[in-house]
Amino acid sequence: MSNLIELSLSMNDLNGSIPSTIKRSNLQLLDLDYNGLQGSIVHELCEVSSLSELYLTSNKLSGVLPTCLGNMTSLRKFHIGYNKFTSLIPLSFWNLEDILEVNLSSNALIGNLPPEIKNLRALTLLDLSKNQISSNIPTAISLxxxxxxxxxxxxxxxGPIPTSLGEMFSLSFLDLSHNLITGVIPKSLESISSLKYINLSYNRLQGEIPDGGPFKSFTAQSFMHNDALCGNPRLQVPLCMKKSKKKKQLIKFVLPIIVVLCILVVACIILWRHKRKKVENPLKSDLSATLGVPRRISYYEVVKATNGFSESNLLGKGGFGSVYQGMLSSGKMVAIKVLDLTLEATSRSFDAECNAMRNLRHRNLVQVISSCSNDDFKSLVEYNDRCGICIGISTSWFFNTSGSL
Structure with missing residues (x-):
């Protein structure tokens, strides 16, 4: 049999295992499809370096796929579907750069599709259906x-269908049905003009079904039993909601929430500033509410507050007058400075102080609230954060009973 190039024994009732003596042959084609062969793929088969086509479909072969398959560099067609293989696909297998057809369907193969799948650069057919492969579809497959x-x-x-699948311009048959694929159907698939058949049914896809290119001829059977697909009614799916309508609905619900949040933020800022102002200057706030700004105080109220300028209310004397302690009718303690207008310097000092202080604002300076002046008396109403209210009254020792401050 050393000169035998092709051996086809398909569709017989052969049983037993693949003989190890196969390694002595120079076979280029071995077809044992549709028999009852058992056991595994023997390592000796990998030693047939001339073998380019191997068909073992529909037997009872089992076990693991040997790593030595990666050494069969002459292999162009490898069909082992409908057996009982239960292993991972050996990583070395994806090094067969010149292989044309791979059919591993209807086994129980497990594991992932590795990025190394891109190495099968001459591949025209890849059938891994009806296995237990669990992974994303690698984007490298589009190469x-x-x-x-x-x-x-x-x-x-x-996971999703890679958008890059739209670059597989030779693709005519695509079946991804009965998986757990999510996301949308890429519109890039519309550019595959050679695509004649597609089946994406029984997945978890959603969104709009493309309606251009080859999708114009696909039927509802290609998309049935997904989560939330929409599109052309001929595909037996609901119409897609227009983006503009979605946007309007989004604005309708989101805009009122944004307005309410803005109002709440502004209200919080105002409340915070109000509380901060109240904490920083409680006395001023209290006095403004109680006394008002400005407030007119009658001469009689000043006399009453100081018990008629009693000696017991006298706080001190200076070169320009005397300072008394008093209590207004509101219960607020005040300091009353009585200036002696018989002194010319006192009058000038009072005028200068009014002119200077009325335009000044500083936390360490007395704030002028009000002033009053005539020939008989002069008054200055002042406020200070440290001492409360200071009311300066300039008068001669003759008091006008009808006057007010």
């Missing part, structure tokens, strides 16, 4: 630009 048939149906794939 298989010669791929015509891609079936990943009936697995446990999750």
């Amino acid at each position: 298989l630009r010669t791929l015509e048939t891609l079936s990943l149906a009936n697995n446990k794939l999750n």
Whole structure:
């Protein structure tokens, strides 16, 4: 059999295992499809360096896929579907750069689709359907630009459909049905003019179904049993809500919330400033509410507050007059400075103080609230954070009983 190049024994009733003596052959094609072969893929099979086509579909083979498959660099077609393999796909397998067809469907293969899948640069057919592969669809798969048939149906794939699949311009058959795929159907798939068949049913897709390019000819069966797809009524899905309508609804609900929040923020700022002002200057706030600004105080109220300028109310004397302590009818303690107008300097001092202080504002300076002056008396109403209210009254020792401050 050393000169035998092709051996086809498909559709017989062969059983047993693949003989280890196969390694001595120079086979280029071995077809054992549709038999009852058992056991695993023997390592000796990997030693047939000339083998380019291997068909083992629909047997009872089981176990793991040997890592030595990565050494079969002459392999162009590898079909082992409908068996009982239960292993990972060996990472070395994705190094077969020149392989054209891979069919591993209807087994129980597990694991992920690695980025190394991009190494199968000549691949035209990839069928991994009906396995237990659980991963995202790697974006690297879009680098298989010669791929015509891609079936990943009936697995446990999750995550979105990569937008880059729209760059697979040779693709004519795409089946991703019966997985856990989420997200939207990329509009980039509209650009694959060669796409004749697509099946995305039984997933968790949502959003609008593209309606351009090859999607114009697809039917409802390609998209049934998803979460929330919408689009053309001919696909038996509801119409998509227009973006403008969505935006209006969003504004309708969000805008009132924003307005209310702005009002609350402004109210909080005003309240905070009010409390801060009240805490920083409680006496001034209290006096403004009680006495008013400005307030007219009659001469009689001043006399009453000082008990008729009693000696017991005298706080001190100076070069320009005397200072008395008194209590107004409101209960507020005041200091009353009585200036002696018989002194010319006192009158000049009073006028100068009025002119200077009325335009000054400083926390360490007395604030002028009101003033009154005539030939018989002069008065100055002042406020200070440290001493309360100071009322300066300039008068001669003759008091006008009808006067007021």
